[in-house]
Amino acid sequence: MEIISSFNHYDLNLIQPSFDSELTNLVVELEGLRNKVLRGTTRPFMFFQIKEIFHLLESLGSARIEGNNTTIAEIIETRIEEENTRKTPSKIEIDNLQNAMEFIDENIDDHPINNSFIRELHKIVVKDLPLPPEGEGDKTPGKYRNYSVQIKKSFHQPPELESQIQSYMDELVDFIQTNDSPKYDLIKTALAHHRFMWIHPFGNGNGRTGRLLTYAMLVKQGFNIKKGKLINPTAIFCLDRDLYNEKLSIADSGREIGLTEWCEFVLKGLKNEIEKIDKLLDYKFFREEIVIPALKISLDRKLITNVEESILKWTISNKSQTIVNSDIRKNVLKNKSTQQISNILKGLIERKMLMPFEHSPRKYFLRFDNNYLLRGIMQVLKEKDFLPLPE
Helix, strand or coil: CCCCCECCCCCCCCCCCCCCCHHHHHHHHHHHHHHCCCCCCCCHHHHHHHHHHHHHHHHHHHHHHCCCCCCHHHHHHHHHCHHHCCCCHHHHHHHHHHHHHHHHHHHCCCCCCCHHHHHHHHHHHHCCCCCCCCCCCCCCCCCCCCCCCCCCCCCECCCCCHHHHHHHHHHHHHHHHCCCCHHHHHHHHHHHHHHHHHHCCCCCCHHHHHHHHHHHHHHHCCCCHHHCCCCCCHHHHHCCHHHHHHHHHHHCCCCHHHHHHHHHHHHHHHHHHHHHHHHHHCHHHHHHHHHHHHHHHHHHCCCCCHHHHHHHHHHHHCCCCCEEHHHHHHHHCCCCCHHHHHHHHHHHHHCCCEEECCCCCCEEEECCCCCCHHHHHHHHHHHCCCCCCCC
């Protein structure tokens, strides 16, 4: 049956949940998570590898919502064989999303979330992609559209006139930048995401840009890596794409009941993701529950030898989370010669499983985000329910 869509204006305002509502409870719980001081037991050189993996998953999830069929396995192989892999449009799309997240991380502290910032995100998102219907590019990167668009399976017709689009985007930016009480931050983020999708300001790439806008707002609000936190908002949306679209549609009328239901959906998903990811920042949990099982998987698949596994395991079990040549001689391979140890170490370095520190080239840390160990890491993350993506 054909869906007949129509445009329905409503003013963009904060909603005021009642004191005993589920939405208020979620706001209070998330405020506690935002202000929670993490122990920081995972060292930065390990933490940023975890961050890279979750940026990768965030990007893949956002692309999946738009119909990109790239699998986790394919992305892993691309990371491992990067020099020899031809970049398909699907993989360029995912790279663009990762680049946009890096752009946010690097610039969000010094730049307001305004029209220019949003346009730049869109420009990064659609860069070098074929135009529809063959691809996910846009004929006017970084520019608001001056023609009408349809949202698939939606009764909502986005505004059509260029002047309307600019006016609604100005209203949205003012809404984002208004200095309300911090207790409204997450409600504001949920409402801003819906409003952006309601406006659909670009010819293509609105979903990807809208989810990046959500990420940017959360980082701006303190859910950021500088405070030792990771955030993966797309996990909320990509686990059940149909439910995501259904909740968006419920809010399209602008009635408070629908907007409240949308906000509850977003905040509930956000709470679950933050609680889950925060576990990874406890190094003992990360080492025992993720890395050591991943090394065992790599050993079983004959990607590493018993000797190599023992070196890598000792590296992550050492208090400093690092290893030097003398550690191997004293603690791991007591019966091996210096030359034999050097050869084993050289092999691990060449395969990017051990990485020297820039300022201490004889000290090494475990690397798992761009080599064959990544396969095991991803398998364990999936088994432990950390992956937001169904295969």
